[in-house]
Amino acid sequence: MNDRDLDIVARNAILLLIPLVVEDFDASADCIIHVWYSAFLRKSDLDVLQQRIRPLIEEVCHKLTAKAADKLLAKTWTYGQRSVRIVLQKSAWDALLAFTDKPKDLTMEQARKLRTNVTLAEDRMDFRDRHLWLQTPSHRVAMVHFRENGLLLPFGTSHVDFQQPNP
Structure with a gap:
């Protein structure tokens, strides 16, 4: 975790996961811009958060249920030649889920x-x-x-x- 503010860490993690799960470069860029800057999202952007990114985070949280809240835990996702590795405390993984739902x-x-x-x-x-x-x-x-x-x-x-x- 390279920032002490969970809001920033969560936003950065989500922004890194968007191009990993959205194949179309233009759609991915649009989604990133609106998740980062816009107060309101299109249904397609919210679907990316809730149907593509949330399951990835839920899978990690499910595997970490027995771990201590302050323990650092890493997850690497690989899609083709692209990969993202995120290292967070268990409590941050759990909190990250809230950032995918309005x-x-x-x-x-x-x-x-x-x-x-x-x-x-x-x-x-x-x-x-x-x-x-x-x-x-x-x-x-x-x-x-x-x-x-x-x-x-x-x-x-x-x-x-x-x-x-x-x-």
Whole structure:
């Protein structure tokens, strides 16, 4: 584990596993970008997390049930000529599962409100304005657009497929 923050470690592990389980390079790159940056995911991205990556992690967790929580444990996955080796404490393997599922009670509207309460908070307006002041006009527009909708997409791209909160 090369970081003490489990959120960062989990995100990095998932981002490394996506290109391993998604054969199509373009689809893999899109999925990585949206899992990393976007507040909402397409159903296909959530399916990658829940149906392709989660079973890999569940298999590891099942094999580690009798191990101590603080013991470092490694798993290597190989697909063709590609492989990924992840070393985590047992407790981190168990926690990693939660990063593949969206909270069951979280609606799109609740997720959007939680996000905008942070990204567009009134008490942080001065901070945002100072940051935007340093940007070129086109970057300002893009930054504000991203803060408002939470999706890393080119302008004019449809948001209609992004209906799932990013876990």
